[in-house]
Amino acid sequence: MGEMSLIDTVVMAIWLMLPAYIANGAAAFFGGIFGRTPIDLRRNLRKNRILGDGKTYEGFFFGVSAGLLVGTLQQFSAKSLRMPEFSANADFASVVLLCLCVGALLGDIAASFVKRRLGLRRGALFPLLDQLDFVAGAWLFLFAFAREWFLANFTLSVAIAVILLTPPLHLLTNFLGFKMRLKREAW
Numbered sequence: 001m002g003e004m005s006l007i008d009t010v011v012m013a014i015w016l017m018l019p020a021y022i023a024n025g026a027a028a029f030f031g032g033i034f035g036r037t038p039i040d041l042r043r044n045l046r047k048n049r050i051l052g053d054g055k056t057y058e059g060f061f062f063g064v065s066a067g068l069l070v071g072t073l074q075q076f077s078a079k080s081l082r083m084p085e086f087s088a089n090a091d092f093a094s095v096v097l098l099c100l101c102v103g104a105l106l107g108d109i110a111a112s113f114v115k116r117r118l119g120l121r122r123g124a125l126f127p128l129l130d131q132l133d134f135v136a137g138a139w140l141f142l143f144a145f146a147r148e149w150f151l152a153n154f155t156l157s158v159a160i161a162v163i164l165l166t167p168p169l170h171l172l173t174n175f176l177g178f179k180m181r182l183k184r185e186a187w
Helices: 005-034 059-083 090-116 129-144 147-153 158-178
Strands: none
Touching: 005 059, 005 090, 005 129, 005 158, 059 090, 090 129, 129 147, 129 158
């Protein structure tokens, strides 16, 4: 297999990460609408909330569901779009999609935990952690549960593209959410 062009690499990076991107965005969106039950149940750890009100069971559920839905649509349309399937084996494709979606949201939750330990309030700016936490979570889960697939698909060039593309995409979608009054912060 030859080298991918820059455009092919960018398209591949977005294609592979789309379920995680959707899961992360949908968790924030639906958590803001339906979120009533904080994952930390409003408990503190050393005088600070464990996670904060921004991480809810409802957001987690809707985020994972939205990511899985998009990933399933990608899986079914991959051949007609001339894009790679997550796997030819439906069961393994489900594992990959779960890793992307659940891993993304657990990465975001882990970042909230870190921010609370540092005494930062919900919504406080923490450059790069805020934009790449869910990528790290998704990749960690893929590495743990679908390692060969992860290494075969997230080549060095695709991984670099994800790392370079995600922060501006994340900032753009957050800014749009802020302008639409769906988010409190523009970042």
